[in-house]
Amino acid sequence: MDLIVTTIQSPSQAVEELALQIASVLQIPFVPRERFSLIALRNNYQIDNIVVVTKNGPVVHTLGGEYFFHLNMAELRIKNIINGKHDHMVAAMMLTAGMSVLDCTLGLATDAVVASFVVGQTGKVVGLESSPIIAFIANYGLQNFTHDNLDVTEALRRIQVQRTHCHDYLINLPANSFDIVFFDPMFRQPIHSSSNLKPLRYLANNQPIAESALTEACRVAKKRVVIKETNHNNEFERLGVTTICGGKYSSIQYGVIKVDN
Incomplete structure (x- = not known):
């Protein structure tokens, strides 16, 4: 690993002590x-x-x-949800309280935080x-970051992080284990205006979704598999996804596979 x-x-x-840990x-x-x-190091x-x-983590x-933990756009999206505004990911998932979500590509955890807030304590x-x-x-961030809104802090704490490749995890799950299985792969075409993602590109797995992983996701999901991607690429076509959701003027789209297991 290229890291000290x-x-x-x-x-x-x-x-x-934290550094040694x-x-x-x-x-x-x-x-x-x-x-x-x-530079010398x-x-x-x-x-x-x-x-x-650092003293802050x-x-x-x-x-x-x-690259460090921060809420990124999750804070604004949660605020919008509280105010009754539309969230494209939540709509694509048809997400409601009490549901279960498997985020196969956690990354910055932005989408997982929003999902955790929506599904709530149940x-x-x-x-x-x-x-x-x-x-x-x-x-570390999910377990230590504290927000002024207690509901947001509790949403962070509820997220369970597993250090593993999604395919290895999916193949060991029983069918119908989660309501929603979600993929947000590293975009093939970078959104250059998003400075938050630039450091992540030096650390993340940038492989596209394997068809075998998608097959397993459809087996594991009770309701739907949702894939997040940028406009103007062929990922949805490559994966055979035909139902596309998202804002008319958004650079992000959500591919939806409805499953009937």
């Missing part, structure tokens, strides 16, 4: 920061990506920028992430 973990300069004991969990080298710059260890543990420094959201560092950052 270090700390801010002059770290507290808690910061250093991350190094142990991810099985990557821990390097005492001392007075080295990040990159040169010394011939790596591109560095996890820097871990931050991954990539060549594309900094629902269930499990997020799968094949990248060890992304899974760790997501899980």
Whole structure:
């Protein structure tokens, strides 16, 4: 793995302990920061990506920028939902309280947070992430980030993160295990206006959805499989998805496969 973990300069004991924990969990080298710059550490260890543990948690420094847990667009989307506004993902899933969602590509966890808020205390959201560092950052943030709105904080805490490839997880599930199975693969065509996604591209698994994984998803889902993609690509056509939802002027579309298991 092209990664080391270090700390801010002059770290507290808690910061250093978290850095050592991350190094142990991810099985990557821990390097005492001392007075080295990040450029010096990159040169010394011939790596591109560095996890820097701060008093506010871990931050991954990539060549594309900094990656750390934040609510991203989830906060605005939840606010809109509270105010009765439309959310395209929620509509594509036909999501309501008490439902269960398997997010096969957790990433920033934005969609999982929105889903968890909607399904509420009686629902269930499990997020799968094949990248060890992304899974760790997501899980750390979901368990430690506190929002002013208690319902949002509780939505974060309810999400279960599994560090695994979706296909490996899906094949071991019984049929009809989740109401919704959701895919948000790394877009083949980047949305260049989204600076939040740029660092993620240096860490994420950028493989497209395998047809075998989609077959398993249709077996596992009780109600529907939903795939998030950008406009003007052939992913829906490649996967045989013909029902497309989304805003008329949005760059994002949702492909829906209704299942009848």
